[in-house]
Amino acid sequence: MSLPEKTVERLSEYRRTLLDCLNQGKSHIFSHELAALLHNTAVQVRRDMMLMGFTSMQRKGYAIKELIEAIGELIDTSEGLNVAVIGVGNLGRAITGYFQGKRSKLNIVATFDIDPEKIGRMIAGVKCYSLDDFPKLVGDLQISIAILTVPPEHARNIADFVASSGIKGIQNFTTAPLNMPPHVYLEEYDMITSLEKIAYFVKNHQG
Amino acid sequence: MSLPEKTVERLSEYRRTLLDCLNQGKSHIFSHELAALLHNTAVQVRRDMMLMGFTSMQRKGYAIKELIEAIGELIDTSEGLNVAVIGVGNLGRAITGYFQGKRSKLNIVATFDIDPEKIGRMIAGVKCYSLDDFPKLVGDLQISIAILTVPPEHARNIADFVASSGIKGIQNFTTAPLNMPPHVYLEEYDMITSLEKIAYFVKNHQG
DNA sequence: GATGTAATGTTATATTAATAACAATGTTTA
DNA sequence: TAAACATTGTTATTAATATAACATTACATC
Numbered sequence: 001m002s003l004p005e006k007t008v009e010r011l012s013e014y015r016r017t018l019l020d021c022l023n024q025g026k027s028h029i030f031s032h033e034l035a036a037l038l039h040n041t042a043v044q045v046r047r048d049m050m051l052m053g054f055t056s057m058q059r060k061g062y063a064i065k066e067l068i069e070a071i072g073e074l075i076d077t078s079e080g081l082n083v084a085v086i087g088v089g090n091l092g093r094a095i096t097g098y099f100q101g102k103r104s105k106l107n108i109v110a111t112f113d114i115d116p117e118k119i120g121r122m123i124a125g126v127k128c129y130s131l132d133d134f135p136k137l138v139g140d141l142q143i144s145i146a147i148l149t150v151p152p153e154h155a156r157n158i159a160d161f162v163a164s165s166g167i168k169g170i171q172n173f174t175t176a177p178l179n180m181p182p183h184v185y186l187e188e189y190d191m192i193t194s195l196e197k198i199a200y201f202v203k204n205h206q207g
Numbered sequence: 208m209s210l211p212e213k214t215v216e217r218l219s220e221y222r223r224t225l226l227d228c229l230n231q232g233k234s235h236i237f238s239h240e241l242a243a244l245l246h247n248t249a250v251q252v253r254r255d256m257m258l259m260g261f262t263s264m265q266r267k268g269y270a271i272k273e274l275i276e277a278i279g280e281l282i283d284t285s286e287g288l289n290v291a292v293i294g295v296g297n298l299g300r301a302i303t304g305y306f307q308g309k310r311s312k313l314n315i316v317a318t319f320d321i322d323p324e325k326i327g328r329m330i331a332g333v334k335c336y337s338l339d340d341f342p343k344l345v346g347d348l349q350i351s352i353a354i355l356t357v358p359p360e361h362a363r364n365i366a367d368f369v370a371s372s373g374i375k376g377i378q379n380f381t382t383a384p385l386n387m388p389p390h391v392y393l394e395e396y397d398m399i400t401s402l403e404k405i406a407y408f409v410k411n412h413q414g
Numbered sequence: 415g416a417t418g419t420a421a422t423g424t425t426a427t428a429t430t431a432a433t434a435a436c437a438a439t440g441t442t443t444a
Numbered sequence: 445t446a447a448a449c450a451t452t453g454t455t456a457t458t459a460a461t462a463t464a465a466c467a468t469t470a471c472a473t474c
Contacts, residue, residue, distance in 0.1 A: 006431065008407045012400040016382060030451075038384045042451090043433065050453060058440055059451065075407045083402070090304045094297035098398065106402055145405055168412070169405040175223060177245045185408045187401055191305065193219040194394055195290070195313055198352055198376040200215045200282045201392040205375070213461065237421070249421090250463065257423060265470055266421065419472080427464070434457070442449075 003074070007048050013038055014048070015071045018064050028061040076105040084143045086162060087150035088113040088128055091173060095147060097124035109141050131158070135165040145169040152176040210281070214255050220245055221255070222278045225271050235268040283312040291350045293369060294357035295320040295335055298380060302354060304331035316348050338365070342372040352376040359383040 003011075017037050021029055031049070032042035049055070049062065054070050056062045083099075085092045088111050099108050111128045113119060119130045129137060137143065146162050148155060148170060155176035163170065169185040172178050175193075180186045210218075224244050228236055238256070239249035256262070256269065261277050263269045290306075292299045295318050306315050318335045320326060326337045336344060344350065353369050355362060355377060362383035370377065376392040379385050382400075387393045 002411045003407070004431070005404065008404050009400050012403040013384065013397070016399070017384075032451085039386050041433075046452065047432085047454085056452065061451085075403050075410070077406070077410055081406050081409070090297075090301035094301035095398065097297045103399060103403075106399075106406060144409060145402070147402075168409040171402060171405060177220065177224075179246050183412070185405055187405050189396060189401065190220070191302065192223070192310060192313075193216050194396065195352070195354075195378060196219040196282050196310075197212065197215050198378060198392055198394050199284070199288050199313060200210070202288070202351055202375040203282070203284055204209045205390070211460070239421085248463080253422065254424090254462085263422065268421085415474105417472100417474080420470095422469075423467095425464105425466085427462100429462070430460080432457100432459070435455085437452105437454090439452080440450095442447100444445100444447080 003051055007051050008075070010038070010040070010044070010048055011052065011071045012075065014045075015068055015075075018068050018071075022064050022068065027064055028057065029064055030061040031056075033061070072105075079142075080105045080107060081145060082107055082109045082141055082143045083145045083147060084109065084134075084137075084141075085111040085123075085126075085147045085149060086113075086131070086134075086158060087148065088115075088118050088123055089149060089151075092147075092149035093123055095149065095173075096126055100124055100126075106145075108147075109143065110137060131161075134162065138165045138167065143167065145171065147171045147173065149173045210258055214258050215282070217245070217247070217251070217255055218259065218278045219282065221252075222275055222282075225275050225278075229271050229275065234271055235264065236271055237268040238263075240268070279312075286349075287312045287314060288352060289314055289316045289348055289350045290352045290354060291316065291341075291344075291348075292318040292330075292333075292354045292356060293320075293338070293341075293365060294355065295322075295325050295330055296356060296358075299354075299356035300330055302356065302380075303333055307331050307333075313352075315354075316350065317344060338368075341369065345372045345374065350374065352378065354378045354380065355385075356380045 014034060031045040035042045035045045052070065052074060054067060083106060085096050085108055092111060096108050096111055108126055111123045111126050112131045112134055113128055114131050118128050121128050144167065146167050148159060150158050152174045155174040156178065159170060159178045163180055163184045167184060170180060172186065172188045175190055178186060221241060238252040242249045242252045259281060261274060290313060292303050292315055299318060303315050303318055315333055318330045318333050319338045319341055320335055321338050325335050328335050351374065353374050355366060357365050359381045362381040363385065366377060366385045370387055370391045374391060377387060379393065379395040382397055385393060
């Protein structure tokens with residue numbers, strides 16, 4: 001029924017690359033061309049197209065505009081998806097700024113913190129609210145995804161609190177591993193682990 | 208010969224959790240205890256232990272101190288590994304600050320930018336150099352890993368430049384997909400893709 | 415000392431993902 | 445119009461990863 005995780009990741013990357021192509025005036029693209037722009041193979045591209053049920057124009061390649069739309073239909077929701085950043089430290093601030101104006105269908109609509117100094121301020125154009133008001137604002141602002149950038153020692157509690165407020169997905173940037181109920185889609189990214197992994201493979205020098 | 212990627216990732220996570228346990232006065236830990244602290248299973252833990260060739264004290268569980276050291280021998284180098292952050296935007300700054308004093312064997316020793324305003328300044332205690340000086344400083348400061356946080360339109364060129372200076376590993380935080388020679392270990396993390404993936408699975412509500 | 419038990423290390427199976435193989439189709443070129 | 449070619453969609457194979465199954469060990473208890 002639903003697509004493999006890795007395929008979804010690639011679709012997101014395809015779309016971004018395809019938008020560039022469209023801006024350059026291209027209307028169609030071959031599987032091997034798209035593959036070359038990313039770092040994978042033509043077979044992989046074709047297989048992903050097959051999995052999402054998208055077919056090319058024979059001998060002309062894939063119609064770029066249509067493909068972008070097809071990917072959008074899978075990933076985007078018509079109304080767009082609203083995102084909150086929990087924890088306005090350096091990382092939270094950086095992420096909020098990073099996303100501003102990047103993607104139209106994924107909007108960071110609020111940030112949250114417990115520090116009275118920060119509450120009420122604007123962070124890269126987005127207002128910072130008290131974490132206490134989160135449950136109410138989830139409804140008011142239609143927030144469905146939370147990005148967690150709090151100190152690791154508070155991550156579990158805050159994640160549980162956030163999850164119980166009706167959030168559908170959490171992106172965890174803290175080093176604390178979380179345990180979420182099955183109705184919350186959890187994605188974790190651990191910078192330190194990521195770097196230590198590089199260190200291991202650098203040490204055992206195999207690229 | 209070398210461990211599977213996923214196992215290496217988990218070893219990094221095990222170690223961090225084990226350090227907490229050690230600080231709490233524990234000396235041994237069972238596979239199911241460690242599994243409960245992270246979000247995986249006892250079998251997975253035992254299999255990882257097997258793969259790294261670490262055995263427990265019969266009936267007492269794994270010796271925490273020894274296990275931490277064993278993981279260290281795999282991941283760390285005795286001299287430590289020096290890391291550079293390329294691109295001192297919000298994200299670069301956040302990452303630099305984030306790592307300060309976190310892990311003793313992975314040190315961010317320099318940041319680089321092309322903006323004359325930033326060059327010479329200190330970023331979270333780390334000096335910012337001109338990117339032009341990178342090849343020289345790689346040798347002087349023994350840098351082996353580069354974290355890339357530059358604007359996506361410059362990512363490819365800068366990555367090639369950085370790779371040709373003798374870097375062994377790159378962590379790419381830009382949205383531009385990179386193509387590196389085989390002797391450079393490349394790890395990519397794309398925040399937007401990550402969030403769009405969450406959006407997809409939230410939309411197709413299956414946790 | 416025999417029996418039950420808790421935990422391990424390892425082999426076997428299932429799942430997921432990537433790669434390869436190849437027939438089908440339409441285009442070009444002779 | 446026939447032959448060669450480029451490109452696709454799909455099935456088949458391989459590789460990587462996670463999960464399950466299970467024999468083994470040593471300790472505790474009777």
